[in-house]
Amino acid sequence: KAGVTQTPRYLIKTRGQQVTLSCSPISGHRSVSWYQQTPGQGLQFLFEYFSETQRNKGNFPGRFSGRQFSNSRSEMNVSTLELGDSALYLCASSLEGPSRGNEQFFGPGTRLTVL
Amino acid sequence: EDQVTQSPEALRLQEGESSSLNCSYTVSGLRGLFWYRQDPGKGPEFLFTLYSAGEEKEKERLKATLTKKESFLHITAPKPEDSATYLCAVRPSSGGSNYKLTFGKGTLLTVNP
Numbered sequence: 001k002a003g004v005t006q007t008p009r010y011l012i013k014t015r016g017q018q019v020t021l022s023c024s025p026i027s028g029h030r031s032v033s034w035y036q037q038t039p040g041q042g043l044q045f046l047f048e049y050f051s052e053t054q055r056n057k058g059n060f061p062g063r064f065s066g067r068q069f070s071n072s073r074s075e076m077n078v079s080t081l082e083l084g085d086s087a088l089y090l091c092a093s094s095l096e097g098p099s100r101g102n103e104q105f106f107g108p109g110t111r112l113t114v115l
Numbered sequence: 116e117d118q119v120t121q122s123p124e125a126l127r128l129q130e131g132e133s134s135s136l137n138c139s140y141t142v143s144g145l146r147g148l149f150w151y152r153q154d155p156g157k158g159p160e161f162l163f164t165l166y167s168a169g170e171e172k173e174k175e176r177l178k179a180t181l182t183k184k185e186s187f188l189h190i191t192a193p194k195p196e197d198s199a200t201y202l203c204a205v206r207p208s209s210g211g212s213n214y215k216l217t218f219g220k221g222t223l224l225t226v227n228p
Contacts, residue, residue, distance in 0.1 A: 004158070033215065043159075043202065043218040056214040090158050103149065104216065106158035 002027065004093050004107035012113045018079040021110045025072050025093030032074040033104060034066060037088040046089075049074055050096070078112075086114045117142045121203050121219035128193055128226050136188040136222045138203030146208035148186050149216065150179050153200045162188075162201075193226045200224070 005024045025032050034046040045058040049068035066076040092104035118141045151159035163172045165181040172179050178189040200223045204216040
């Protein structure tokens, strides 16, 4: 069974630009979560989608947004990029969000560098 | 607010030298505690889920245990390939926040041959 895939794997942008990252979950998984990982803050939750609906959102500014499609694939968008947005963005999928036993499986991440 | 603290931040062991990693947590009702392993430049790899105090799970040289306030990841006779960052995360059971994981900052384990 294929794992979680993320594209692109690496991205370099300049301040003020916007970026879209893509995530394809494991087949059959309907919940997709996004996390930002930085050396200083570690892994921080961005948002979670299930059946095309955002069910929960972390403490990030409105420049960070996302969506989920009917095939469970998800995208996240960051507008007006800042230097501090440089990070590894991780996508994770699970069968169904909150239930016992529904572990999240992570993709390899997208490394975003903002210059 | 949910909090997860992992210690030590870094641990260096000789091959075969057993030790334990600690994960202390504060959460408004625990739905599950998760351990992940992360290699440099890769996404976290799922290891274990623990649900209630007293529960234990094992996988090869790793054993995870859970109490009401902390979890331990015991590493028995580690090998160099066990070198990685080990992450602990909790999922709360209450309110609308039960769809996210709160992670600790991890323990960087290095096993020397």
